[in-house]
Amino acid sequence: MVLIFAAPLCAEDYGLEVIGLEPLFAGGIQPFFGTNHSLSFSRQRGSRRAHNDDFEYDFAHRATAGLHYGLPRDIPGDLTLSFFAPLVYRDFRVRTGYGVVGDQVGGLGDLGLFMRGRYLWFVPGDGTERSISLSASVGVELPTGASGLERDGIRIPRELQPGRGAASLTFAHIALFGLGKLGYGGRLDLASVTLVRHNSVGVGGDGYDFGDVFRQEFVFKLRVIQEKPYPGNTMFVGAGLIYEAQGADRDNGRTAHDTGWRQIAIKPWFSWHPRPQDIIQVEAEIALWRDVNGSQLVEGVSFFVSYGRRF
DSSP: OOOOOOOOOOGGGGOTTTTSSSOOOOSSEEEEEEEEEEEEEEEEETTEEEOOTTOOEEEEEEEEEEEEEEOOTTSTTOOEEEEEEEEEEEEEEEEETTEEEEEEEEEEOOEEEEEEEEEEEEOOOSSSOEEEEEEEEEEEEEOOSOOOOEETTEEOOGGGSSSOSSOEEEEEEEEEEEEEEOTTSOEEEEEEEEEEEESOSSOOGGGEEOOOEEEEEEEEEEEEEEOTTTTOSEEEEEEEEEEEEEOOOEETTEEOTTOOEEEEEEEEEEEEESSTTEEEEEEEEEEEEEEESSEEEEEEEEEEEEEEEOO
8 A cells, every 4th residue: 555645736836827816918928937846744644643753755846837828809708828848856755555765756747738718807997996807717737747657666656756647637717806996006806716627537547546626715915016107017915715625546446545635725925017028926825724534744835936928
């Protein structure tokens, strides 16, 4: 039996604005680059902390480069097409059915293709900056990353491989509500992102299927800088609450032990447009509560930094 750790799926994994809190744009391209880092160093059984007698850990790093293409404005829906390619590196020490294994792996991850479009955009026009923007996103990740790496003739656990070994399909709904201007010239927004991800379309490599994911997040965004004339230097800060759950994995049709989890996390968030064409984002996720099936190595914190430039 292999003991599996929880690896919470972050929306940041998909690249800047693929599934995110920034507005869509029509026309032009936006190359982007982001890095995502997560640290797992404690063991949990159910909702309780467990002893980490083998000093297990997993430090996961993901660098993602990609491109957004906003279709011309004469095409309705503010459609944005996105492509990204991640490089993955992990340094780990975990217990498997063959004993404690410590090593490093790296390589190309799973390539992603996404499309996002807006179906409702409402602005009252009364000068209060209230607004409603509703959009949806669909995407597929292709099994381009290695999923069968071995060390000394022993296969590295599936969840530590650079790729998942199967295509995955993601659906998301993004709702942005402009709540209005504040007295000092700021503005308050509320973002709601609902995500469902089918991690193994068909059957994964060697009959192993990762559990599906549901994620709901609510983030309040506060505009603290808006230089004039618009659009000038603009900065937002925010904080949010996330509920996320992943079902148990399936190994040749049978439930895999020590897989599947649920958690509630907080999300500090920062976005800065020093110039209208540039965007810098910094985010973190910190778990407040978590419940896992069986015994798992769990993530302590993850953070994400990205930069994009629109042409």
